[in-house]
Amino acid sequence: MRVRNFTGVDIGRVMQDIKRELGPDAVILETRYLGADEEPAGGVEVAAAVDYPEENLPSAAAVTRRYGEVAASSLAELVDDRFSGAARPVGLDGGWQREIRDLKRMVGRLLETTGALGDWHDDGVFTAAFQRLAGAGLDDEYSRRLLDEAAARLPPAGRRSMLQVQGFLARRIIDALPLLDPASLPRRIVLVGPTGVGKTTTVAKLAAFFRRRFDERVGILSVDTFRLGAADQIRAYGRRLEMPVAVVDSHAGFVQAAAGMADRERLIVDTTGRSHRDEAGLTALHQVLPGGGGAVLLVLPAAVHGDDLLDILVQYRRFRPAAMLYTKLDETTRYGSLVSGTRIADLPLSFFATGQLVPEDLEVASGERVAGLLLGLDGRG
Ligand SMILES: Nc1nc2c(ncn2[C@@H]2O[C@H](COP(=O)(O)OP(=O)(O)OP(=O)(O)O)[C@@H](O)[C@H]2O)c(=O)[nH]1
Ligand SMILES: [Mg+2]
Structure with missing residues (x-):
């Protein structure tokens, strides 16, 4: 919104000036006669405005940045000054009203922030x-x-x-921040989590990690016979890593395949991705997996937040996870769930997946890393 004052001897000529200078979309905000008692003898002053396109309006973030350090009370005064009493413009049109509404919304958010x-x-x-x-x-x-x-x-x-x-x-x-030491994990590690969060990729990364870090013989088990191509995907990783892979579709099959890998010092188990809203799918998966003896890692993408995070944590509690494993740290700049997820679920952090490369993009979770991400100290925020 750009506002300009125009003066002239009569309203007709001033209106022509406004149209010429500001174009046909100009809006009249205020008309003031310059003579005493609103007599036109002294001429007229008209405040007129044209709307900027929406994208040129300041963003809420920009306003927050600009006024972020202003106390709530002075913000309230700022709003009052601008939008109340004598300063309130007359002859409001849709554009101006929209700007006021947007600004009020921004200021409301700002007040919430300062109130927080x-x-x-x-x-x-x-x-x-x-x-x-x-x-x-x-x-x-x-x-x-x-x-x-x-x-x-x-x-x-x-x-x-x-x-x-x-x-x-x-x-x-x-x-x-509670952390889980990888050395404390039991022989069998099971990855569960919603669809597409990176479970299979992370199974392969973990398999390579345990072989490299602890010099272990690792076997991979998958219970994902649901998603098209899932078995091929995990077998391809097995070939690449030169590790045995077994794909099973029942609890009995799981027990049998696990027994067949008795020579393996570590078993990493991949599972079918299930939406936290897919009750039947979650129940079916729960029935295939063995009850105790292993450690379940709940796999979540770093970008999951709010109610979704909460719902997933609630729904996946049935698997009794021992720790959280966050993936896709490279796909967000909002890492709050790394802390809030562990706090809500009361579970430690285990690993972070930081990209698509297998086996490179995997880290043992560390508090330093989380603090660096949250405070923007590692050059990524
Ligand atoms: N950017 C990024 N992509 C990842 C990461 N981990 C996995 N991916 C990608 O995410 C996609 C899904 O990965 P999968 O490992 O198949 O995910 P999933 O959880 O096994 O999927 P479902 O079995 O279908 O539930 C693939 O394109 C992976 O390359 C990560 O840390 N960062
Ligand atoms: Mg998978």
Whole structure:
């Protein structure tokens, strides 16, 4: 929205000027007679505007960035100044109303954000750190708790230093994150999770990892006879890794195939991907898998958030996972679920898959890595 004032001796000529300068889409916002008592003798001043295309409006993110450090009270004043009382323009048309509505929505979101901050909401360093964590997808409540702790524990000079605040946050994130040591995993490791999250690819990566890291003889078992091409996919990985692969479709078949791999020091098990909303599919999978003795890793993509994350965790509890395994870290910049998933499920982190390359794109999960991703300290955020 671009607003300009036009003056002239009479309204007719001013309107011609407006049309010529701003084009046919110009909107009249306010008309003011310059003489006393609204007599036209002194001439007329008209405020007119043209709408910018939508894409030129400032984004909510840009406004948040610009006003992120302004306290909620002054934001409220800002809104009042702009949209109430004498400053309210007359003759509103659709475009102007739309802009007001969009701006109000932006400011509403902004107020929510500043409301989510702690007592330090007027502190630039803390607000920037909060926004960094929120931008990385960490939930507001946990971010605020971390920053409250930093505010309480850091000395005054430390509180003013972004480096020190970030260092404190990194330490707290690392300390609070439960991790699973791969060396503590039992012989049989089963990967479960929703469709297409990278289970089969990660089975192959893990098979290579255990052979390389622990010099183990590894066998691969798959219970995925559901998805077209699944058996071929896992067998192809087996050939490439020169490891035996067995594909089974029943519990009895599983027990038999596992017995046939008795010489293997490690068994990695691939399963059919099932949507968390596919109750029948989940039940069927649960029946094929053996009850105890192994460790189940719940495989989730790093980008899963919110209600979906919650629903998946609830539905997959039946498999009694021992740890979380996050994939596709390379496909997002919002890593909050790495922390919120482990917190909600009360499960440690095991591995991270960071790309499509087998076996390269696999890491043992570490708190340093998570802190680096959340705080943007590893050059990826
Ligand atoms: N970018 C990226 N892609 C990945 C990663 N892990 C797996 N993929 C890709 O995700 C796609 C699905 O991988 P699969 O291993 O077949 O997934 P799945 O969970 O076994 O799928 P279903 O068996 O159909 O449930 C493939 O294109 C993989 O290359 C990862 O960490 N990053
Ligand atoms: Mg698969």
